[in-house]
Amino acid sequence: MRLLPLILATTTFTLLAEDHAAPAAKAKPKAAAQAHAPTPAGHGPAPAADAPDSPAAALAELGAGNARFVAGKRVRTLNPGQDAALRAALVHGQAPFAVVITCSDSRVPDALLFDQEAGRLFTIREAGNAPDLQGIASAEYAAEHLGSKVIVIMGHSSCGAVKAVREANGKALPGNLWALQAGMAGLLESTPQDPNEDAKAHLGRLEEANARRQAQAMLDRSALLRDLAAAEKLWVVPALYHLASGKVQFFKPLAVVPAPPAHH
Numbered sequence: 683m684r685l686l687p688l689i690l691a692t693t694t695f696t697l698l699a700e701d702h703a704a705p706a707a708k709a710k711p712k713a714a715a716q717a718h719a720p721t722p723a724g725h726g727p728a729p730a731a732d733a734p735d736s737p738a739a740a741l742a743e744l745g746a747g748n749a750r751f752v753a754g755k756r757v758r759t760l761n762p763g764q765d766a767a768l769r770a771a772l773v774h775g776q777a778p779f780a781v782v783i784t785c786s787d788s789r790v791p792d793a794l795l796f797d798q799e800a801g802r803l804f805t806i807r808e809a810g811n812a813p814d815l816q817g818i819a820s821a822e823y824a825a826e827h828l829g830s831k832v833i834v835i836m837g838h839s840s841c842g843a844v845k846a847v848r849e850a851n852g853k854a855l856p857g858n859l860w861a862l863q864a865g866m867a868g869l870l871e872s873t874p875q876d877p878n879e880d881a882k883a884h885l886g887r888l889e890e891a892n893a894r895r896q897a898q899a900m901l902d903r904s905a906l907l908r909d910l911a912a913a914e915k916l917w918v919v920p921a922l923y924h925l926a927s928g929k930v931q932f933f934k935p936l937a938v939v940p941a942p943p944a945h946h
């Protein structure tokens with residue numbers, strides 16, 4: 683029985699080696715171990731040949747990965763032979779193509795729902811996906827030093843943090859939760875409850891508004907990210923993850939222009 687994982691791993695690499703030689707395989711998303719497989723000449727880990735090289739390509743890969751997750755057809759995070767090879771390939775560096783800023787909610791497993799293995803996503807998680815200065819600094823580090831091409835700020839349906847802020851309605855929450863409220867300051871005022879909508883519908887609008895506002899607030903606070911975005915090297919994209927369907931709804935990348943934007 684102990685031999686089974688070894689056999690599986692060997693089989694995986696054999697298949698991958700054959701796959702690599704077939705040009706037709708290029709269109710398919712490649713599994714991690716293949717992307718980082720040692721070169722035949724033994725010159726160490728090859729660069730991830732399928733790493734997106736533009737903001738548009740990065741966003742497309744996140745969308746494709748999410749479609750695989752929704753369809754129950756994950757590829758990159760389902761390779762049983764990848765763990766050891768992937769660790770070895772990543773020891774000397776990382777080049778995550780995307781930054782994901784999302785909620786700490788345990789039902790939002792970013793790597794799985796985008797079907798991206800280790801080394802691909804640089805993740806910042808805080809309840810309410812409201813990055814503080816250190817969260818923004820983390821995003822700057824990924825974009826500036828690691829070359830990430832897109833930052834997705836992703837809220838989600840049934841967000842307890844947004845719900846708590848909504849229900850507190852300005853009254854201080856216990857403990858240090860005031861900081862969470864401060865991180866969403868202005869949200870309730872920006873998106874008041876419509877007389878015709880119930881609490882659930884209002885919460886849904888708040889979740890979307892929060893993702894959009896946090897994305898804009900991060901750009902407003904970061905000259906470094908603004909410069910990268912203005913140079914078309916980076917997209918900042920608000921998004922919303924729907925718990926029931928597993929789908930990520932992406933909104934338009936934020937426009938960055940030299941003059942202050944006319945609208946949000």
Ligand SMILES: [Zn+2]
Pocket residue numbers: 785786787809810811838840841842843844
């Ligand atoms: Zn949440």
